[in-house]
Amino acid sequence: MNGVFRDLLDKCVIIYLDDILIYCKTREQHLKDLEAVFQRLQQHRLITKGSKCEFLKQELEFLGHVISTEGIRIDSKKLRAIQEWKPPTNLPQLQSFLGFVNYVRRFIPNMAGLTGPLTDLLQKGTCYEWGEKQQAAFEALKKLLMSPPVLRIADPEWPFEVITDASDIAIGAVLMQDFGNGLQPIAYESRKMQSAERNYPVHDKEMLAIVHAFKIWRCYLTGADVTVRTDHKSLQYLRAQPNLNPRQIRWLDYLESNFTYKITYKKGANNIADALSRLSAQLAAVLVAQSNPLLIHDSNLSGHFGVDKTLKALQRFYYWPDMVADVQRYVAACPICQRMKSSHQRPTGLLQPLEPPQRPWQHVTMDFVTGLPAGPSGNDAVLVVVDRLTKMAHFAPCRTTITAEETARLFISTIVRLHGIPAAIISDRDPKFTSKFWQDTWARYGTRLQFSSAYHPQTDGQTERTNQTMEQLIRTNCPDRNKWEDVLPMLEFSYNNAPSATTNHSPFYLNYGMDPTVPISTNVEN
Known part of the structure; x- marks a missing residue:
């Protein structure tokens, strides 16, 4: 399929095995693109099944995600099994759960912090003991997986903003763009620091967060105008520092030779990336109830409604931080409402030889x-x-x-x-x-x-x-x-x-x- 649509790939067509996604900005252009795709299918005698086709949609499901004019979000139907996921009793079960979590990590702003107690069990020589910390993190992740945010689709014509932060044990970043109506998230990233990195001074930890973000999002940031916002004020003047240690020199050389960027200061209290690197405070607030009756979504009187109606029913009686996210995750993982089906493979296709040229420099x-x-x-x-x-x-x-x-x-x-x-x-x-x-x-x-x-x-x-x-x-x-x-x-x-x-x-x-x-x-x- 990749060979059939080679010249249309990433212009108006995305191919995954036998799935074809056709996209554009206007209805008129979309009709032209559809005609081009149909002609290509006819030329190669390929047949589509009408019952599996959708046309002229502003929102559709594709590879476990819902793509719309608002951006990309995880398809709620793909998260059904998470609600019934039992606490892992051994290392393979834990690895399976973390593999599922890692699939949606770009949607979750504090993934590294929440998975900390779980990933600690993966370290070599560690005895597998499931305690209160692990149970609290497990339950928090299950809730978090129910309502990942909507991510905007990156546009290389607009400048990027990278907001970073670091704590004693983790670093985090948010990639954002302003399309004229305020900053919108493109992706989230966070990870735990290695044992040696935890010994870095504060300014090196903050710089590590910046370098890590640029490495992760290099495909977006190369050749683009990038503004980095950090809550560590001294990083604004890093380029002018006369005495840098070898680590800082390597980092600065990597950034200067690959990107066009500027570093600005953003007060920590207003830094969205703070949540990405804060582990202890998040886990300390987790409450494991002794009993958990199903009152709103799963009871016989609640009807298993979707996110909007479940959220409104909850807001009549309760409030807690991140309520919207929790409801979205819970509904997405309800085993009665949806069925799990995730894809972890990269798109692949048969390689086709290029057309041979007929003259020099053709x-x-x-x-x-x-x-x-x-x-x-x-x-x-x-x-x-x-x-x-x-x-x-x-x-x-x-x-x-x-x-x-x-x-x-x-x-x-x-x-x-x-x-x-x-x-x-x-x-x-x-x-x-x-x-x-x-x-x-x-x-x-x-x-x-x-x-x-x-x-x-x-x-x-x-x-x-x-x-x-x-x-x-x-x-x-x-x-x-x-x-x-x-x-x-x-x-x-x-x-x-x-x-x-x-x-x-x-x-x-x-x-x-x-x-x-x-x-x-x-x-x-x-």
């Missing part, structure tokens, strides 16, 4: 090599563009923080100026290459954009191999790593003058019909 592949030492010009990355037919490559120095607009200008000055406009560009799913600006730019020229398979960048093997060769050339021909940019033009020439194992000719010869003049050929002629 089809090109492109990628970035990052993490190079910044030279005097500030460049710390290379844009690598390879002709799929002749294997000729161009290496263009740039910065890791290059935008989609700057990438387009660099591509035109480096490739289009010499070889014309390509018919197809193959790349990975970098936010710069999936942005609206990049797609609109090449749509005007009639260039087709193709993307390597999700979760498997090796499918664009030609560029990946060229990247490795270029990095090897820099290591072997540039003793001073900081001056790699000075020798890059000659390294490009060396690469293009070397015979390819695929064609048995050099890329230079296949492009120009002759070999270039080099010192050895001059000596032979003389």
